[in-house]
Amino acid sequence: MLGPIQPQFAPMTEPREGHTAVGRVVRAHGLTGELRVFAFASGAPNLQPGREVWVAGVPLRVLRLRPTGDAWIVETDRIRSRTMAEAFREHIVEVPDADVKRAGEDSYFLHELVGLRVVTADGEELGEVVEVMQPGANDVYVVRGPRGEVLIPAIADVVAQIDLPVGVMTITPLPGLLDGSQ
Numbered sequence: 041m042l043g044p045i046q047p048q049f050a051p052m053t054e055p056r057e058g059h060t061a062v063g064r065v066v067r068a069h070g071l072t073g074e075l076r077v078f079a080f081a082s083g084a085p086n087l088q089p090g091r092e093v094w095v096a097g098v099p100l101r102v103l104r105l106r107p108t109g110d111a112w113i114v115e116t117d118r119i120r121s122r123t124m125a126e127a128f129r130e131h132i133v134e135v136p137d138a139d140v141k142r143a144g145e146d147s148y149f150l151h152e153l154v155g156l157r158v159v160t161a162d163g164e165e166l167g168e169v170v171e172v173m174q175p176g177a178n179d180v181y182v183v184r185g186p187r188g189e190v191l192i193p194a195i196a197d198v199v200a201q202i203d204l205p206v207g208v209m210t211i212t213p214l215p216g217l218l219d220g221s222q
Contacts, residue, residue, distance in 0.1 A: 051130035052096055060140045060149055062086035063133035065095060066111055068125035075114045075125055077133055080149070084112050085141035087133070096131045148202060156209045158183045158192065161200055166190055166218075169209065181209070190218060 055061040063079040063086070075095075079087055084105065087093065091102045093116075100116040107113075119125050140149075150172045158166040158181070167185015172194075174180075179194035192198060192211055201210040 052132050052134075053130070055132060055134045056094075056097070058137055059094065059134040060137050060151075061132040061134050062093070062140065063112075065128045065131050065133060067129050068122045069108075069113050071122045073116070073119035073121050073125045075116070075119065075128060076108070076111050077114050078111050081142065081147060086135050086139075087112055087114055088141075091135070092139075094134045095128050146202075148204070152204055153181065153202070153209070156202070156204075156207055158185070158190075158209045158211060161210055161212045166192075166211075187218065192217070 063077045066076045069076040104115040171182040181192040183190045
């Protein structure tokens with residue numbers, strides 16, 4: 041039998057080394073220890089029943105999952121009361137990097153994109169992704185390099201290829217996209 045659950049007091053907001061954040065506990069749900077979790081990937085592929093996840097450094101097995109609005113209600117094997125569940129409020133949900141399931145072939149986690157080298161399809165070096173903004177309809181990659189700061193919309197018409205193993209994002213700029221850079 042596993043020992044008692046003792047999450048740290050301050051919520052974990054960054055994944056541990058070798059782990060990827062796949063969601064965030066919003067709050068407790070109900071009286072039996074369920075968690076309301078905001079999943080970072082549509083369909084919550086990393087929260088499916090049978091999967092092991094880590095919250096506040098505590099390993100938990102997902103027993104049941106059901107959608108509710110923009111979040112998911114998650115029942116685990118070790119949290120059995122609302123009081124226990126409340127201890128995990130605002131903590132990230134993480135899984136080991138090797139066990140991450142993606143929502144699709146072309147889905148990426150934000151931390152994987154920061155640091156990528158960005159080049160145009162013509163071979164022009166634009167710099168490095170330093171931030172990913174999420175203003176609404178689509179993400180925007182902030183790239184710093186020889187042209188200064190360039191904002192790249194994360195849309196299929198612009199982002200031609202992302203090669204994580206090589207560390208390169210290739211783009212096809214729309215007319216005028218690079219005209220405003222300095």
